[in-house]
Amino acid sequence: MVVMEPSSSNTGFFQRLPVLENQFHDDVSFQRIAKLFVPASILDKVGPEIEQLGQEVLSQQIFDWITDAEKNQPYLRGSGRDAFGRPKSELVVTEGWRKLQDFGLARGFVAYNYDTNYGPYNRLVQFLRCHLWEASCANTLCPAAMQDGAARLLQRHLSRQGGLTDVQRQVLQTAYNHLISRDPANAWTSGQWMTERTGGSDVSQTETVAVYDPYPDSATTPLASAAEKTPLGPWSISGFKWFSSATDSQMTILLARTKPGLGVSAFFAPMRRHNPSLVSITGQKGGGTELNGITIQRLKSKFGTQSLPTAELELKGMRGWMIGEEGKGIQEISTILNITRVHSSVSSMGYLGRSIAVAKAYALVREIGVGKGKRTPLYKHPLHMRTLANTTVDYHGMMLLDFYTLYILGLDEHMSRPSQASAAAAANATVALSPPPKHLISPLLRILSSLHKAYICETTIPLVFGCMESLGGVGYLINSESEHINLARIFRDACVGAIWEGTTDLLSSDTLRALKHPVAGKESLSAMDWFVSDGLKLASSGSVGDKVQSGWNKLRERLEKESQGNLLPEARDITFRIAEVLMAVLYLVDAKVNPGREIDAMCNRYLNKRGFGEVQAGKGGNSFDLDLAIVYGSKGVGEKMAKL
Structure with a gap:
């Protein structure tokens, strides 16, 4: 006779904790993005440091600081009064917040763009590093984003001849030096x-x-x-x-x-x-x-x-x-907004990347019932893998859009400041990512600066929630005792992206306004024409490319013919559709430059979902093995299971 033993608080089944791997290796999209946008000569130099950073941001010390920063939140000492009632504004931030901020300053997440000489590729490398840090920084990259924007604004003014008195120049130079410092005791x-x-x-x-x-x-x-x-x-x-x-x-x-x-x-x-x-x-x-x-x-x-x-x-x-x-303050503050908006979108992508990593890790250690007493690992469940694969397809498309925006931002910032390093970097760039003609760089950035943030920050929120949902009930908990899987915290923080630095509607209106400007709008449309035609030509896209081109042509025709007032109610739909055209072209280019079974499937799934084409025979497909490869990479899960 089998005697059944009841479980207790300390006996019975305990779920094995998921193990997060270094996203520098584990995130296939991160690897593809780095290879697509950063010249190999630069990537070989910066790769080891970014790899080390990817490990550091997953350390227990970092997660302990996150927990402290979340549990011991900022407060005003004495609620803004001293013991005798005098007004006294003293903000107190706690140890975890200070330690995380010091870590970020010392690692130069902002300074990288100003003290490293990779020319227009500074921004790309800077934000590859930020992407890995976002979900571990407990929001310290928010003040860092404004630090970055302020540094860029002061840099612009300090680089100009005239316009500043000697005293003003001294004051701004001192502030700029603090903003780009890597010494936490000196950095602002x-x-x-x-x-x-x-x-x-x-x-x-x-x-x-x-x-x-x-x-x-x-x-x-x-x-x-x-x-x-x-x-x-x-x-x-x-x-x-x-x-x-x-x-x-x-x-x-x-x-x-x-x-x-x-x-x-x-x-x-x-x-x-x-x-x-x-x-x-x-x-x-x-x-x-x-x-x-x-x-x-x-x-x-x-x-x-x-x-x-x-x-x-x-x-x-x-x-x-x-x-x-x-x-003329709006013009000045727009310099900062261009920077803080890319920080916002990279933040959203960092949250989504980490959320997918947690969902993947959980699927490797969790078993579920599949009827008649049978159980199976979650990573072997076809529906679960299809859901994670679809999330990964969307994630990769937005990574392409985000880092192409950063590529154009870097080119725009360095147009008037060519350097030996930037010339060398350009010589090693892949042909598929040859820069736009110089006169089209700023017009293209005018579209991207609002569009990428509107689309990415809005779209990532339900995807992060989906990863949280994939953990079941434990995903809904504030898992501060196991901070590395705390997707509830990440979801709450990700929600601000669609509000901070302009709501989705506001940014969509900005995008429409930029495209309808009587002069600059025509330049931006021409820049989009170049991007679509050049990208599709480089991708050798065939009939699928024809559908993408047709999709852009229809949008362009509407933008040219209809008034801004008539288009305004549909500004969000127009903005999102332009974003999808951009991502479709970038997906096709990516699949052409670094071909493979998984990227072909991802590209085709993306194009089909957005109405740009049909899966070609033998290319793409929807098999379970392919879902598994999209989520875990071409090596599948065998190697990962061996580590557990």
């Missing part, structure tokens, strides 16, 4: 303050006011930093910023009005200023620093990104320096 992150109560991303109703009020002479000008002797700016800025992330940053770029009827202007301001009269809590004299005319009104309570300090800020006499021309 940056805020980006646009949002006010009058309307989210719409800054036309900005209520913050800046008044030109210089100090009488340099002897009486207060300092932002006594050690560096950097003076505070001549503009006094007051207002209320409704939503400001990166509240623990050392500087900010913000918008304010200077005159009635004039557009908003952009300003640089340090977060803190030197106060020689401050006395420490131990009674020590000699001065110290305080917030630069800023009161942290309260911290926001958010659905996701909970480790990130986001606040409402009241400004009273904040001292700053104007950036660029008065009333």
Whole structure:
């Protein structure tokens, strides 16, 4: 007689934990993207460091810091008051957040683009590194994104002859040096303050006011930093910023009005200023620093990104320096938005890449019932593998779109600054990714800058949820005790992508506006014409390519004939369809450059799903073995199971 033993809290079945592998090797799309977009001569040099980084971001120490940053969230000491009721805005961030931020600064996730000399390929390598870090950084790449945007803005102004006084140049150069530093003790992150109560991303109703009020002479000008002797700016800025992330940053770029009827202007301001009269809590004299005319009104309570300090800020006499021309702040802030939007899309892709990695790892260790007492490993279940394969196909398409955007961004940033390294890199580029004609690079970027973020950040959310769902009930839990499989945290954080830096509708409207511009719109349409025709020609795409070309031609005809007002209700559909055309061309190019059974199948599945073609006989297919290869790579799961 068989005696059945009941389970208990410590006996019975326990599910084996999934094991995450280094995504540098395990993520087949990551490998293909790196080989497609980065010249082999560069990839050979940077590959070992990125491989090591891929291992480091999966360490237990990193996951412990994530858990600490999530559980011990930012707060205002004393709820913004001292023991006797005096207002005192002191933000406290915890150990995990600080350690993760220090890790990111030391590894140069922002500095890489500014202190490495791979020319237009800097951006591609920078964001390959960011892609691996995103899901492990606990949102510290949010202030890093604004740090990157601010560095690019200051770099542009510092590179110009004239336009800055000696003092302004000193101040901006000092800030720029901090922004690109890899020393956590010296490096700065940056805020980006646009949002006010009058309307989210719409800054036309900005209520913050800046008044030109210089100090009488340099002897009486207060300092932002006594050690560096950097003076505070001549503009006094007051207002209320409704939503400001990166509240623990050392500087900010913000918008304010200077005159009635004039557009908003952009300003640089340090977060803190030197106060020689401050006395420490131990009674020590000699001065110290305080917030630069800023009161942290309260911290926001958010659905996701909970480790990130986001606040409402009241400004009273904040001292700053104007950036660029008065009333032209939108043009200045657009430089930052181009950067923060690619950070947003790479963040979404990093979350999705990690989510797929967790789902794959879980499928290797989980068994399920398949009827009549039979059980099978989840990776052998045909429906489950089809679902993960379809997710992988979408993931790869968006990776192509994301990194092509980064490729064009890198070309645009380096057009006027050719270097020996960039010339060498261009000579080693694959023929399939030959750069656009110089006059089409900026027009192509004008389309991509809003479009890629609108499509990717919106589309990844249900895909990340699908990976969370694939874990069943455990996927819904906040698995902080096993942080490496905590997809609930990743899902919550991924949701901000479709809102942060412009909602999907706003960015779709921006894309339509760019395409309908009477001059620049025609240039952007011509750039798209070049991309589609050149890509299809290089891919030798045949009848399938004809359907992709026809799809673009129909879109172009509508954009030329119909008014912006008539097209506006369909701006999202138009934007998404252009994104699908871009991804279809890139898929075909990828399959041509690095051919193989899995990429052929993925390409055909993508094209069929988007209505661009039919599977050719013997090419593509829908077998279980092919699903398995799409998810786990050409070597399948045998090698992975041997490691468990």
